[in-house]
Amino acid sequence: xxxxxxxxxxxxxxxxxxxxxxxxxIDESGIKWVMNPYDEYGVEEALRLKEKFGGEVTVVSLGPxxxxxxxxxALAMGSDKGIHICDPALxxxxxxxxxxxxxxxxxxxxxxxxxxxxxxxxxxxxxxxPILAELLGIPQxxxxxxxxxxxxxxxxxxxxxxxxxQLLIEGTLPCVVTAQKGLNEPRYASLPGIMKAxxxxxxxxxxxxxxxxxxxxxxxxxxxxxxxxxxxxxxGGDDPATKAAELARxxxxxxxxx
Amino acid sequence: xxxGVWIVTEQxxxxxxxxxxxxASTARKLADQLGEEVCAILLGSGIEGIAGELSxxxxxKVYVADNAALEPYTTDAHAMAAAKVVKENDPSILLLGxxxxxxxxxxxxxxxxxxxxxxxxxxxxxxxxxLLATRPMYAGKCYGEIVFSSTPxxxxxxxxxxxxxxxxxxxxxxxxxxxxxxxxxxxxVLEVQKDTSGKVDLTEANFIVSGGRGMKGPEGYxxxxxxxxVIGATVGASRAAVDAGWRPLSDQVGQTGxxxxxxxxxxxxxxxxxxxxxxxxxxxxxxxxxxxxEAPIFAKADYGVVDDLFKIIPxxxxxxxxxxxx
Ligand SMILES: Cc1cc2nc3c(=O)[nH]c(=O)nc-3n(C[C@H](O)[C@H](O)[C@H](O)COP(=O)(O)OP(=O)(O)OC[C@H]3O[C@@H](n4cnc5c(N)ncnc54)[C@H](O)[C@@H]3O)c2cc1C
Ligand SMILES: Nc1ncnc2c1ncn2[C@@H]1O[C@H](COP(=O)(O)O)[C@@H](O)[C@H]1O
Numbered sequence: 001x002x003x004x005x006x007x008x009x010x011x012x013x014x015x016x017x018x019x020x021x022x023x024x025x026i027d028e029s030g031i032k033w034v035m036n037p038y039d040e041y042g043v044e045e046a047l048r049l050k051e052k053f054g055g056e057v058t059v060v061s062l063g064p065x066x067x068x069x070x071x072x073x074a075l076a077m078g079s080d081k082g083i084h085i086c087d088p089a090l091x092x093x094x095x096x097x098x099x100x101x102x103x104x105x106x107x108x109x110x111x112x113x114x115x116x117x118x119x120x121x122x123x124x125x126x127x128x129x130p131i132l133a134e135l136l137g138i139p140q141x142x143x144x145x146x147x148x149x150x151x152x153x154x155x156x157x158x159x160x161x162x163x164x165x166q167l168l169i170e171g172t173l174p175c176v177v178t179a180q181k182g183l184n185e186p187r188y189a190s191l192p193g194i195m196k197a198x199x200x201x202x203x204x205x206x207x208x209x210x211x212x213x214x215x216x217x218x219x220x221x222x223x224x225x226x227x228x229x230x231x232x233x234x235x236g237g238d239d240p241a242t243k244a245a246e247l248a249r250x251x252x253x254x255x256x257x258x
Numbered sequence: 259x260x261x262g263v264w265i266v267t268e269q270x271x272x273x274x275x276x277x278x279x280x281x282a283s284t285a286r287k288l289a290d291q292l293g294e295e296v297c298a299i300l301l302g303s304g305i306e307g308i309a310g311e312l313s314x315x316x317x318x319k320v321y322v323a324d325n326a327a328l329e330p331y332t333t334d335a336h337a338m339a340a341a342k343v344v345k346e347n348d349p350s351i352l353l354l355g356x357x358x359x360x361x362x363x364x365x366x367x368x369x370x371x372x373x374x375x376x377x378x379x380x381x382x383x384x385x386x387x388x389l390l391a392t393r394p395m396y397a398g399k400c401y402g403e404i405v406f407s408s409t410p411x412x413x414x415x416x417x418x419x420x421x422x423x424x425x426x427x428x429x430x431x432x433x434x435x436x437x438x439x440x441x442x443x444x445x446x447v448l449e450v451q452k453d454t455s456g457k458v459d460l461t462e463a464n465f466i467v468s469g470g471r472g473m474k475g476p477e478g479y480x481x482x483x484x485x486x487x488v489i490g491a492t493v494g495a496s497r498a499a500v501d502a503g504w505r506p507l508s509d510q511v512g513q514t515g516x517x518x519x520x521x522x523x524x525x526x527x528x529x530x531x532x533x534x535x536x537x538x539x540x541x542x543x544x545x546x547x548x549x550x551x552e553a554p555i556f557a558k559a560d561y562g563v564v565d566d567l568f569k570i571i572p573x574x575x576x577x578x579x580x581x582x583x584x
Contacts, residue, residue: 011396013397013513013514013532013533013536014532014533015396015399016399016532017396017399017400019400026396026400037514038514094374094375095365095368095375095377096368096369096372096373096374096375099369121396121397121513121514122395122396123395124377124378124393124394124395124396124397124517125375125377125378126361126365126377126378127361127364127365127368127375127377128365129365130333130361130362130363130364130365130366130368130369131365131366131368131369132369133365133366133369134337134365134366134368134369134370135369138444139333139334139444139445140333140362140365140366140445141445142333142358142361142362143358143361143362145507157448160358161358161508162358162359163357163358163459163461163462164452164453164457164458164459165450165451165452165453166450166451166453167447167449167450167451168447168448168449168450168451169332169445169446169447169448170445170446170448171444171445171446172444172445175444175445181507181510181514181515182507216374216407217372217373217374217375217406217407217408218373218374218375218376218404218405218406218407218408218411218412219374219404219405219407220395220402220403220404221390221403221404221405222402222403223395223400223401223402223403224400224401224402224403225400225401226394226398226399226400226401226539227401229539229544229558229560230560232544232556232557232558232559232560232561232562233560233561233562234551234556234562234563234564235561235562235563240565240566240569240570240573241573243563243565243570243573244563244570244573244574244576244577245573245577247545247561247563247570247574247577248574248577248578248580248581249577249581250561251522251543251545251561251578252581255522255543255560255561257465257521257522257542257543258465258489258522258578258581258582
């Protein structure tokens, strides 16, 4: 089984995000970079499939040189090899361009199943998985909390929670699966794993090598800080009953929400 | 030249979802500024009858594909049908909901239409006759203003953020053949397990009462459920409460949970970690009940109560009950 896991490097969830004064981007100084949490579920699921069905896991990531560290983390968890798409022309690439580059890299290798995160916690777009699936001409099963591959390796059944319901869906391979929390508990890289990862092959490619033309179709013209929230009120009172009554009154008379 | 503001509506079991009206109202506003029409795409089986409801919110034309293969929703069938009618009509703007279904469909459409898209927007407007979309990034730690260099200019709208405005139009219905190619339908829905509690989903809720580690255990949530029942709220939770097994995963609010934007969010026994705030800071009003005056949640709260939640919440429930009975 040829398994692919798309892995994006993103700022740690603790990171304070500061917008550059000219609004051209975020200030990256001091940011700790980690694997997108949803991609950890994808890598873990890829490794579990490999353990069950045999085969190989290839990690594909797009981004600047620092991304290699995250690729190594995925290799240390047990993935076999990596493709690193690295090209300054792809900095700030939109979802379409990113997916086009990933698709070009993946089209060049055998692939039965491709894992993505259900969204990346930096751009929060959740678009790359579906665009990638379309560009590869294969089905997608998105926001999945459980995935069962049939023994014949030809179809997959997945649980997909939606608003107010849970779906059991079935798709044929090859396909793209986007991972949601709940899919599994990602493993940590072991020390021997980290040692082995250093010797695993990572192929670095630029846009030209992949035959991708960069034509950004949607771009962030300006980054802005979040709207400031006015300072709140601490509701006073001598005892819980008074405070609660005052809060209820404020919600009704001032905020007019209840 | 590309023309018209289009929306992809969402229906389930023959009932239009609220997001569809949010989309229609928003599209109307944009179209009026451009002097263009609003057209809606409605896909499903046996749904022609509900098309008229959309014209109440400003839709001029509803393109309906009524086909057994479009029910229930699958990515392949809906993307094929929507892409066909969009390509034939060349709209300048195409809006979808940033619901779970909308997100699944929008990416696929971006691929089929080879265009640019801004996901999960909290504001859209027209600037220089073009779409300017504003969206939270880095879990709301900053915002981005998105501009487009291809059409349709696509954006998905965060549920519950855009107002629903009545604006009746004559409304015509145009039936179209989705031209589905059965060999391209590669996924199917085997089973739908409905949540029978009748609760509104967190992402669509107007009121949310959330509990965190301060609830002390699963039993603590009874008082939260009590308050939620009185004000008609959905119950949410912090990751600490979910990880402790007190609440199901589907209740988690935050950066790795659900992103919510209710009118009122009441956080009980939640400290306000950056990852939690990421999921709820676009709520209109935030209330925090926490016994620690230093808890970071108070910096985001419109109203804060520093006290034991086990005393405050039951009193608040009674006070709300009284007010609502007036
Ligand atoms: C990668 C990553 C992703 C994460 N994603 C999320 C996410 O999506 N959502 C999320 O919520 N968290 C997330 N977290 C976890 C987050 O960092 C916090 O650990 C979590 O939000 C804490 O939950 P809490 O506020 O319930 O608990 P605590 O931080 O322990 O706070 C409990 C609060 O309850 C108060 N309290 C206790 N008893 C009472 C009482 N009787 N009356 C009143 N107040 C009381 C205390 O004063 C305290 O402020 C994530 C963390 C990481 C590393
Ligand atoms: N630059 C990238 N490199 C590798 N994978 C990516 C990249 N961008 C997005 N992805 C994949 O697509 C998923 C969704 O990303 P997004 O659409 O940006 O929210 C991520 O969880 C990754 O699995």
